[in-house]
Ligand SMILES: Nc1ncnc2c1ncn2[C@@H]1O[C@H](COP(=O)(O)OP(=O)(O)OP(=O)(O)O)[C@@H](O)[C@H]1O
């Protein structure tokens with residue numbers, strides 16, 4: 001999992017973007033709202049004018065708006081919303097949505113067969129599996145229940161008896177949304193519990209015993225557990241005065257066991273697996289690089305494709321002032337071995353209070369081999385700790401890069417180093433951390449001509465861990481938010497379309513949200529005139545002619561112009577729509593946090609919650625106007 | 635249009651000089667149903683002008699497809715007029731707030747089939763501003779009123795047509811409305827239900843409520859309505875008091891009991907002498923309704939299979955013998971206060 005710069009934003013930064021207000025969520029929300037209002041007014045007026053004539057149409061629109069503020073919003077009553085929600089709930093339950101829970105249980109029952117037990121990280125596999133399954137099932141459910149309800153009520157005319165009561169359109173919309181949200185919640189909670197038990201149970205295992213054990217010269221015992229569940233652990237045990245043996249195994253498949261043996265007993269007691277289910281709370285630092293000649297630079301060395309692969313964000317509003325998109329993601333910056341280039345992380349808040357027994361450092365570096373080098377061993381790197389003010393630095397600590405796995409390094413409190421004048425043992429907190437609690441880590445590559453890649457999120461300190469259960473719950477909250485999003489879109493479309501069409505459109509919205517990044521990329525390529533397959537029409541021609549993506553389109557100039565023109569229109573429209581839609585993939589990503597054992601930080605959930613609320617309000621108002629101006633009996 | 639003005643004239647004649655409160659007013663109301671593309675499908679209503687006054691039972695009559703339901707839907711705001719206006723309690727028909735005082739029984743009972751009668755009424759009750767206690771009391775009363783005590787906990791999907799209709803009615807009355815609109819209130823009801831429905835409608839009127847109903851059960855309309863409007867192909871053809879519209883000015887009716895054949899011929903003689911023309915002198919036949927009501931009443935008193943009349947028995951005779959006693963109590967009585975009311979005006 002690679003964190004993007006935007007993942008580090010605090011809630012306030014995300015909302016306001018201090019130095020790039022044009023890209024702030026607040027501004028985007030406001031602009032989207034204003035646009036929605038304008039489009040609504042114009043459309044409403046055109047429809048009313050077509051029906052009643054230009055001046056009457058104007059009054060009709062004005063009346064609807066007045067009624068919203070004067071009667072319908074203030075008149076909305078909790079009691080009626082509650083009654084309607086209950087009805088929506090009962091209706092959904094009657095439509096056998098609980099079957100979804102059954103489907104889920106069946107999926108879990110069979111999943112055991114298909115989840116690869118030989119995986120290096122079974123926890124990640126299990127967690128991401130259950131979260132993904134839940135996510136898609138719930139979104140599908142939300143899609144179904146939300147889109148068909150109002151159209152069915154109109155078709156069965158049951159809505160006649162409701163709108164002829166003093167029920168406001170606001171209440172009908174809210175009643176649906178809340179009712180369906182309640183249904184979804186009633187399903188999510190047991191699904192969450194079942195998933196939790198499934199993950200817990202699925203990862204739990206015993207080792208039958210000890211395969212070999214041997215006393216070392218220093219009195220410790222070293223050995224191996226038996227090979228169970230496709231792995232075994234090595235361990236080191238120490239004896240206390242009474243002769244009891246005690247210790248923990250090394251990490252295999254992401255977990256450890258405790259091993260004890262009482263002095264008077266022959267059997268080794270191997271505890272349950274621990275450490276597989278974690279929620280590391282990372283403390284990230286800021287990153288800058290030193291170039292080959294030791295100059296400070298914000299970017300590391302580019303080894304080739306990284307930037308292009310990264311994709312491009314929506315230029316969003318900046319497009320309006322003529323700025324086009326740059327690469328949105330900062331991908332891996334590399335440091336080269338054998339010269340001055342380095343990646344320098346600065347961490348704040350490094351205090352003895354937060355880090356009691358040394359500094360747990362975690363690194364997830366990427367290795368790039370420019371030549372074969374020593375192929376049977378990973379690339380080597382060094383970490384140096386440095387006081388940003390005094391220049392005191394520890395000696396370089398060497399490590400071997402474990403690719404695709406998190407390297408864990410426990411930095412002790414006392415390290416050999418140089419305090420600027422002489423070599424001596426340095427105390428981590430007194431000598432290497434400055435008065436503001438800052439510490440610098442310098443990461444270099446040891447192998448000449450090879451490269452180590454890193455991003456801001458790849459090297460972090462781990463002051464503490466949160467309970468896994470809570471993190472899991474947060475992933476479920478994220479799914480819940482997505483569900484609310486889909487429900488509100490479904491309900492919105494169902495206020496003016498029939499069920500099937502409403503579902504189709506909601507689905508299109510979800511899919512556009514999911515493919516937004518691809519659309520941005522295509523648009524970027526069109527912007528910079530880079531032949532990368534082109535838009536939908538061009539791609540279709542290429543498929544038909546079996547042309548490669550990067551060649552010039554093999555048609556005459558006029559056709560090419562037309563095709564490109566049409567494509568530009570399509571892609572730009574898709575860009576606009578995708579930019580206005582909620583970014584669901586960002587929300588789905590929370591599952592990855594949980595699966596990779598990272599705490600889903602509060603600001604991330606708060607951001608998702610804010611976005612959801614904003615879209616909820618937007619769809620609510622659109623739904624209100626559609627219902628209000630719709631002839632129910634027509 | 636001529637029909638219209640003449641109808642207004644008919645109405646104007648007996649109208650009291652006392653100002654009455656207008657509950658529903660339609661002005662030049664027209665409705666054209668259009669398809670998705672805005673093309674005209676049907677003109678369902680052509681410039682309708684009616685006024686319904688507080689405390690009256692107003693009937694909309696007309697053949698199928700004449701625009702009765704359309705009118706009711708326009709009044710409720712379920713449809714928007716193509717041109718013209720509808721005012722209900724002096725508010726525009728599209729305002730939801732007027733619904734606080736309105737009850738509506740749709741053409742067919744559009745209710746949630748998965749709810750029981752009690753849940754249904756409770757649900758609709760919650761849509762109004764009433765306390766939980768009031769609501770429960772009201773639900774209780776209405777279930778009793780429409781005679782569904784025995785089926786209150788059954789889902790509506792299991793209900794027969796008439797039973798659903800009764801729940802529909804109860805639902806329309808849940809808020810003790812001042813204006814009740816009934817779209818074909820008697821369809822699907824058995825004769826007793828029909829009788830009860832008619833009694834209920836009269837009862838509501840006596841409580842000072844306004845009732846607008848539409849039907850093509852002419853007998854029912856005649857029994858209960860104070861005024862009727864007759865629509866045909868969306869046009870108002872006739873509007874006026876039922877008593878006025880139906881009074882045949884040049885025919886006289888005499889009801890008497892215990893006359894001998896001798897007396898009858900003498901009466902005919904008298905009529906002829908005065909220059910009148912005797913159309914018929916006959917024994918009245920009872921209606922099927924009377925027969926049915928009689929049988930049910932009897933069976934409620936003495937449950938069990940009824941002894942069917944043998945060949946020797948003349949059913950008509952037994953019905954006829956029952957009729958005179960049944961008629962004044964069952965059929966005439968509810969209608970008579972209406973006539974009294976008319977006289978009082
Ligand atoms: N939703 C609709 N779309 C199109 N035309 C409609 C619609 N509803 C009614 N109509 C047409 O409008 C006309 C009047 O219909 P309406 O339902 O008002 O008749 P009605 O007098 O209530 O008839 P009935 O006695 O059969 O109930 C009919 O020609 C009907 O076909």
Ligand SMILES: [Mg+2]
Nearest residue numbers: 702703704741
């Ligand atoms: Mg009808």
